[in-house]
Amino acid sequence: ETGVTQTPRHLVMGMTNKKSLKCEQHLGHNAMYWYKQSAKKPLELMFVYSLEERVENNSVPSRFSPECPNSSHLFLHLHTLQPEDSALYLCASSQDPGGRASETQYFGPGTRLLVL
């Protein structure tokens, strides 16, 4: 176990549904991340939160909406997704040492999402 948990592990949703992915880290870190991993493609960084403030949004469509209520929890709210959004969604956390190069990112097991 890496200290980062994600729920649910698998999710099937229709294009008109609204669902949320949850991530929780038990490592005392101050930065959290959402990544998308599609087959045969590199991990794509979606959002970065540091000290509960969003510091990065890599041109992600508005149908993905992140929320970070505290430094231990991160959500990804999903609505009106497309079939091409089907992928593995990974959450990660790290300790940001004040803007210098970060150390290790610890990843959760991911949520396998299928959009029908």
Add this chain to the structure above:
Amino acid sequence: SQKIEQNSEALNIQEGKTATLTCNYTNYSPAYLQWYRQDPGRGPVFLLLIRENEKEKRKERLKVTFDTTLKQSLFHITASQPADSATYLCALGENFNKFYFGSGTKLNVKP
């Protein structure tokens, strides 16, 4: 354009041999580079980090080199074991919120 290249073809080696994986990049200025291991259906697991001012890092059977002139990192697993079979990802970090992964190379170690 920016690019991180890892060999997309699987690397097949015999148990006991040294596996060498390559990560090449263009149009990045990484402050550090990391290697991760990913097993099917799991999230990546951190292995090693090497900074721009370091040439080589070792951890048990693992060795990473980083050549900022060649824009290349090599990842070595010595005395490879079937349990080392996985996909290995390199990741470049420019700072904590500028982080880029390669597509990974699948390693198969045959007994």
